């Protein structure tokens with residue numbers, strides 16, 4: 001297999017490849033760009049007009065998505081998958097991947113959309129680099145731009161696989177992309193309703209990509225991901241890459257669960273207390289009147305929403321960051337209904 005097909009191995013070893021460009025037996029070009037970053041260009045005459053950014057390892061301990069991207073890239077390097085899309089593979093946080101930690105100094109996924117400028121350290125530098133890599137990749141006009149940022153979660157979840165769809169004022173969420181996510185195995189989508197500082201929000205907001213954070217199960221170390229079933233996503237990604245994806249025109253969204261963010265719970269001080277058991281699962285229901293959290297200055301988070309649920313509860317985050325999200329059921333109202 002081509003050496004560049006072993007991007008994961010190179011990244012974990014902190015090695016730079018001697019040869020930066022290689023061609024597969026089919027004439028597909030692999031180009032190493034930087035640590036954990038590799039661009040795939042279809043063989044001549046094969047490009048179908050899609051620019052696909054696939055990222056994983058933004059959190060270094062979320063290994064199932066890293067292994068998934070590794071399998072896809074190796075299959076491309078062996079000429080088993082024949083790409084008709086340009087692809088940018090990104091392993092987000094190599095330093096954290098090497099130590100099996102979520103991050104080295106700070107959460108990389110809170111440093112996009114310019115937030116890295118008011119920080120320093122390895123993650124701030126990397127966020128800046130990832131923004132530039134994504135920007136350069138999504139540079140060509142008149143092409144379709146799609147970004148999946150793949151994650152696994154700290155805790156178990158009542159809904160195992162789901163997507164988070166970023167928000168930009170004046171831009172409508174796409175029914176077609178929801179159908180595609182559903183076909184890829186996502187049982188739910190959380191529609192954001194304000195701008196954010198995560199990677200997918202950057203590519204959605206600044207680079208015009210359809211972009212999503214995908215949550216695929218519970219985070220485990222390398223080699224221990226048998227419990228994370230990514231078969232449907234992997235199949236769909238191969239189809240997207242090879243331009244053999246079945247039409248989404250008749251796809252039903254009936255059993256795709258939609259949610260929107262009711263409130264983000266921001267931790268403001270070390271006095272912050274979250275009134276949930278440590279092993280609470282994502283999407284656990286919260287009843288009206290429940291006192292969810294307390295913080296300094298008599299701040300209280302009491303549930304007012306009907307059908308409220310909690311996701312990503314984490315009282316250990318730094319002050320100023322999201323310590324959980326209260327979400328509520330949403331409908332397809334306001335979704336772009338067009339499906340080609």
Ligand SMILES: O=C(O)CCC(=O)N[C@@H](CCC(=O)O)C(=O)O
Nearest residue numbers: 109151153154155164198213312
């Ligand atoms: O399990 C958790 O608490 C966090 C899982 C995770 O890393 N989720 C992403 C979601 C990104 C988004 O809001 O689109 C994150 O928190 O960075």
Ligand SMILES: [Zn+2]
Nearest residue numbers: 059062151152
């Ligand atoms: Zn993550």
